[in-house]
Amino acid sequence: MAVSANSKKSSRSKNRKPADNQIVSEVAAKISTAAFRVPFALAIALALMSLAPRVQSSAALVWSFSGAAASLLIWLAYLLFNSRSSKQERVFSVLLRPQHYIQATVQLAVYAYWGYYWRPVYDHAWLILAQLLFAYAFDMLLAWSRRREYSLGFGPFPIILSINLFLWFRDDWFYMQFLMIAVGFMGKEYVRWQRDGRSSHIFNPSAFALGLFSVVLIATNTSSLTWGQEIASTLTLAPNVYSFLFLIGLIVMYFFSITLVAGMAAITLFGFSALYSASTGTPYFLDSEIPAAVFLGLHLLITDPSTSPRTPLGKTLFGVFYGLGVFGLYSLLGALGAPTFYDKLLCVPLLNLSVIAIDRAVRSIRSESVLNVWRLDWFGGRANLAHMSIWIAFFASMSLLGKTDSKHQGDSLPFWQQACISGLPNACDRLLQLEATYCGDNAAWACNELGVHYREGKVTEVNAELSLGYFSRGCELKFRAACLNLLDTNLVARDVPHELDLRLLLREGGQNLMTQSVEELYDRACIHEWKFACESNGTPL
């Protein structure tokens, strides 16, 4: 039953009934100002965290933590004063919802596995903990500002963990991370509509914050202030990450019947990707049939039951639209010169906005057989298990066809070089995009190649300024041809990738190549169609 906190609760909290699968504690806060100790402790803990060595490593981080803690304390003091003067108590009750703690457990598993192969994730753990403290305190104060009882559970966990699976601000701009969280919670609290007779939030809180900040980052061309690109490209450093995400995704699917959403999104993306590949001869996505970060997103970002359609056909359409949205945005962002990793984030808020329309459209269908197309009496009426079986069979087929964790043609630079020379659609743009990514990863060869492209004008339009910029970067990374190109603006000096370049260029498939022997490295380069490596017989030229 619902917690009886005190007699002055709002009628709203009195009337609230817990869902069947909620665990509601009898431990209620029978308190007046005692409840304020919780956010106070959280704010103090956040302030104390600024003493941690990880935070002390950056003055901007220390200020961000201190500022966030100070803001919470000021807000808390105001509420305390307000509570006493209006004689209205602020209360909370403990409410543990499976969709929160199961989702959080799955997300933590992703962090653990990914971080094992990309250490910055573990280094980021302190900052995630700080965000959780901030989120709890902020959410609590926000509820109390609205004179609403606060439900203390695991709610902030999936929001924070979800945000951090896609976007972190760098240390110097970490205050933006706190602002992003604040916007996410405020969106949940204030941007609401009536759905099925109940007031509910329109947007998935993490997707709302991620979507808004993505738009701002794109519009202001400040993506470099975040780790967004690195996050999107390092998931594949974890071996067999698709299989891993698939397996943990099954847990979420089993408990929350979101198979139709995630599965249809994946099937749509696989389908369109295959169609594009068949019609053009080149892969649509650079690093895989579905980028790993998108595969993660369709399991964890669009599967919030509160912000997705309720009807089975509606869920199916929701998944299909997400797949189409990501597919379209990938090209659109690329054409605009914006980072493509935002593709999985931007369409979620728009889809959230469309759920009522989707459900309404589906309910307007007067054919029972169409309406119940996914409610067939399979598995004794347990439709979700039937959906999961189809999804498992589909993923297994894709894996057997080498479309998940296997080597992907789009990762091979020589493939794109050849495709560009052959004039295949978009191949030259993809070549530039891929080289820009590798140049950003400090592969000097890629920087020099980009400089050459912008100087020669064969692959793209001549741009002397860009060309000099890339040559400068390649030169600073000790690529001699790039330095010579800087010295003589009429020269086009090129060379094959050096050893360190190869360790960066060939890392697809998730392997960390930094410790691989030179012989193995050149053998791998040969397999990836680098002719010079085949001619070197496993030794550097």
Add this chain to the structure above:
Amino acid sequence: MSKATADNKAEAMEADEHEIPGRALGLSIMCAMIVFVAFWMSLQSGQTYLTVNTTSTFDADATAGFLADSWYLPDDELLGFVLIPTGSFLMGSNPALDRLAYENERWSSSRRQGTVDLPEYYIGKFEVTVAQFSAFIEDSPDQANSVFSSAVANIPITNITWPEALAYARWLEQQMKASANTPEDLKSFLESGGRIILPSEAEWEKAARGTDGRVFPWGNETRSDLANYGSTAVLPVGSKPCTECAHGLADMSGNVWEITRSPMQAYPYDSEDDAENLSDDALWVMRGGSYSDTVGNVRAAVRGAVDPGVRNGSIGFRLVISKL
């Protein structure tokens, strides 16, 4: 549930929602936060990662002798450039004359020194200064990422990478070609194919030691009164004037190492082979030694080397105008 009941419930909920205070205020605050983020981000996008003094903050005494309206180049007839005439010179070291010579200064296994013939070119009398480089950064802030904080206008610019030095040279060339303040001799030299660039190590060495094969710019004896070496700090350019030095150039020995456009390769020197060995890591010759070096490293023939991406407080550069 009938439609009417559902509507009534929705209205009741909505009414309840309105009783809860702060929705309009909360929405306003949220929108304000988003606007603030967008505004702040747009400011960040225009920010360079450069800590640089603007030329307007320099002390007037430190810019005396330099022309503010001519990119803070020296106030003389040729804006601080000195003509080095056509001709050959002796390059490398003779250990019989120079006991401090290093092995990499030897011309070949059979010869100690070699003769190199160079066409005429101009070289800067001084190392490029903080004020000169700041003028470049002010004009094109996205062209360099150097981090320097000295407020002294006339000390040599340091902590710049090799590509940034080249970027400055390119910029100055554009400015001088377009400006009416450029002396006629320099303008005609530029118009006839001259380029402002880092010196080759041969150009640098010829300018430093002249044609008589001297060990130091001023002769064969050590003279701490003519060069800043074995000390603790960089000095303003020209602090130790050297009329005895070849071509009257200042600070060719000591003060800061000067990067060149020559890759580090074994002698015999031949600029034609600069474009070879592309698979080797880039390593560029630097000359002249710095304030912190001992006398052995400030000889005219000494050859240091540096990665092109390195920033160092004792490495700067000077420019030449040369027909490549």
